[in-house]
Amino acid sequence: DAGVIQSPRHEVTEMGQEVTLRCKPIxxxxxxxxxxxxxxxxxxxxxxxxxxxxxxxxxxxEDRFSAxxxxxxxxxxxxxxxxxxxxxxxxxxxxxxxxxxxxxxxYFGPGTRLTVL
Amino acid sequence: QKEVEQDPGPLSVPEGAIVxxxxxxxxxxxxxxxxxxxxxxxxxxxxxxxYSSGNKEDGRFTAQVDKSSKYISLFIRxxxxxxxATYLCAMSAxxxxxxxxxxxxTILTVHP
Numbered sequence: 698d699a700g701v702i703q704s705p706r707h708e709v710t711e712m713g714q715e716v717t718l719r720c721k722p723i724x725x726x727x728x729x730x731x732x733x734x735x736x737x738x739x740x741x742x743x744x745x746x747x748x749x750x751x752x753x754x755x756x757x758x759e760d761r762f763s764a765x766x767x768x769x770x771x772x773x774x775x776x777x778x779x780x781x782x783x784x785x786x787x788x789x790x791x792x793x794x795x796x797x798x799x800x801x802x803x804y805f806g807p808g809t810r811l812t813v814l
Numbered sequence: 815q816k817e818v819e820q821d822p823g824p825l826s827v828p829e830g831a832i833v834x835x836x837x838x839x840x841x842x843x844x845x846x847x848x849x850x851x852x853x854x855x856x857x858x859x860x861x862x863x864x865y866s867s868g869n870k871e872d873g874r875f876t877a878q879v880d881k882s883s884k885y886i887s888l889f890i891r892x893x894x895x896x897x898x899a900t901y902l903c904a905m906s907a908x909x910x911x912x913x914x915x916x917x918x919x920t921i922l923t924v925h926p
Contacts (some may be wrong), residue, residue, distance in 0.1 A: 701857075730913075739820075739918035740858070740902060753913060788857050802848075803914070805857030 701806035703789050709812045715777040718809045721770055722791030730803060731764055731774050732788040740788070746772065779813045786810050817841050820903055820917030829926050833890040837903035837917045840884065844905040844915075847879050849888045852900045852919065861901075862888070893924045 702721040722729045730745040744754040749766045766772040790803040820837045850858035862877045864870045870877045876889040903917040
């Protein structure tokens with residue numbers, strides 16, 4: 698398995714521009730998570746989906762952030778308009794439902810490093 | 815106050831040392847505890863997990879949970895340069911699939 702795939706790996710944009718981050722979860726996984734990591738705040742959960750349906754988006758910082766999962770193999774995180782404080786590494790993770798409780802660990806992608814100038 | 819507190823370090827130790835990494839938490843509902851390892855410019859990977867209180871050992875790694883003190887630890891014996899990474903603790907109140915709350919991560923360097 699190729700693991701969780703994220704694109705782009707690096708993104709540099711100017712303030713005010715729209716940014717779209719993409720994620721392909723591991724095939725067969727039912728849950729998909731979007732995280733943001735900064736030095737100041739550490740790793741924060743933004744939103745997660747179960748069977749393509751958003752379950753908890755309480756971590757989404759503002760209305761400028763939106764996430765979609767149109768099918769089981771693709772999700773996007775969009776920031777519009779972007780601001781310098783959005784600069785961070787954004788991770789996507791996925792996990793399955795084997796019925797063995799929390800032993801179904803989250804598998805993280807390599808991350809997208811976003812810089813907003 | 816954050817739900818999970820973790821000393822960011824950095825922590826630098828010589829090869830072969832015993833390393834102790836710790837997290838404290840405030841939410842008594844947390845029942846599931848995990849440690850992730852994150853190499854530079856990579857995503858986190860699960861290292862160990864434990865449920866409720868007690869110890870769990872896996873090779874050179876031992877995870878310890880003290881729910882009465884709301885304190886968890888990860889011990890690394892005979893540390894190696896390849897152990898140099900950021901270690902993040904994570905916790906959840908639900909048995910699975912729910913959101914994890916992460917500590918800030920401790921940067922560890924093991925020098926030869």
